[in-house]
Amino acid sequence: MIMKVLICDPVASVTIQALQEAGIEVDNRPDITAEELLRDVAQYDGMVVRSRTKVRQGVLDAAANLKIIVRGGVGLDNIDVKYARSKGIEVRNTPKASSNSVAELALGYMLAMARHTPQATMSMTAAEWKKKKLKGTEIAGKTLGLIGFGNIGGLLGRKAAALGMDVIFYDVITPPDPGPTRQVSLDELLTQSDYISLHVPLLPATANILNAEAFARMKDGVYVLNCARGGIVDEDALYDALVSGKVAGAALDVYVDEKVHPGNAKLFGLKDENGFNKVIGSPHIGAATVEGQARVGAEVADILIEFYKENS
Numbered sequence: 001m002i003m004k005v006l007i008c009d010p011v012a013s014v015t016i017q018a019l020q021e022a023g024i025e026v027d028n029r030p031d032i033t034a035e036e037l038l039r040d041v042a043q044y045d046g047m048v049v050r051s052r053t054k055v056r057q058g059v060l061d062a063a064a065n066l067k068i069i070v071r072g073g074v075g076l077d078n079i080d081v082k083y084a085r086s087k088g089i090e091v092r093n094t095p096k097a098s099s100n101s102v103a104e105l106a107l108g109y110m111l112a113m114a115r116h117t118p119q120a121t122m123s124m125t126a127a128e129w130k131k132k133k134l135k136g137t138e139i140a141g142k143t144l145g146l147i148g149f150g151n152i153g154g155l156l157g158r159k160a161a162a163l164g165m166d167v168i169f170y171d172v173i174t175p176p177d178p179g180p181t182r183q184v185s186l187d188e189l190l191t192q193s194d195y196i197s198l199h200v201p202l203l204p205a206t207a208n209i210l211n212a213e214a215f216a217r218m219k220d221g222v223y224v225l226n227c228a229r230g231g232i233v234d235e236d237a238l239y240d241a242l243v244s245g246k247v248a249g250a251a252l253d254v255y256v257d258e259k260v261h262p263g264n265a266k267l268f269g270l271k272d273e274n275g276f277n278k279v280i281g282s283p284h285i286g287a288a289t290v291e292g293q294a295r296v297g298a299e300v301a302d303i304l305i306e307f308y309k310e311n312s
């Protein structure tokens, strides 16, 4: 068979090159609109998407020849996976390609919160010398509580332990090799941690896992990180906990509403008594590294080439 693949979101040029060298026909349309996708999808055997393109029932019904969808990245939130599989379409992703990038981002955020480096940069930019207001803490000797100990949580746990942190985690499964970390109950994690970092998928069971009751159980002055998915932290409860001082600082890479949004602006507008930001963060850049993206691109190509070889 001649395999024809539609690239719907931006991928590395080496990915396209590898597919073409394997004899796969590629249409690279990284800006394809929803209407164009619906109109043209029937021509393709395979599709590559990142997070922009939504593959719901309408597209799947129109995709008369589609056999495989590859999502470059972790979550499959933008694909109706159950419906696709019910139509015999294989759905694959690249679950580990960006794990280290996300783990390093979270680690960087812990150090940044401990030493107030974003706030210090902002004050230097404003030509201020606020040395006395910028006393920090060390992360060594502090307890890091990881909610979710999969690919990303596991990597972060090992890195943090190597830097002298006491690492505990809560997960619904017991990993075979927890390394220098210890599995605990959620309550133990909430009450013992100096830093709490989220690494679970967004599911009904994890939505708002950090809500007002959870914040009330935490140590005073805890730091909270969400580099997983918006909606795992109740953002209103986080705001209240930051205002009350229960939470000393938060680092966010993901949000309930991932755009310029009043809720996000409200959190980033929160200042401490020295006029410094209580929240630091980024616009969902966890996987956005040169190395992470290269691994995503290579894995996408490998999956499609293997599928092509098995089916031609």
Ligand SMILES: NC(=O)c1ccc[n+]([C@@H]2O[C@H](COP(=O)([O-])OP(=O)(O)OC[C@H]3O[C@@H](n4cnc5c(N)ncnc54)[C@H](O)[C@@H]3O)[C@@H](O)[C@H]2O)c1
Binding pocket: 074, 075, 095, 098, 099, 102, 147, 148, 149, 150, 151, 152, 153, 170, 171, 172, 173, 199, 200, 201, 202, 203, 205, 206, 227, 228, 229, 253, 254, 284, 285, 286, 287, 288
């Ligand atoms: N910021 C980013 O750009 C970025 C990039 C990649 C992944 N992520 C997100 O990071 C999260 C974790 O990714 P991962 O690759 O480590 O996933 P993973 O599947 O390897 O690990 C998730 C862990 O959560 C556990 N879990 C599931 N439900 C749970 C529950 N109710 N209570 C406790 N634990 C539960 C699982 O058992 C698993 O060990 C995902 O939500 C993913 O979407 C974010």
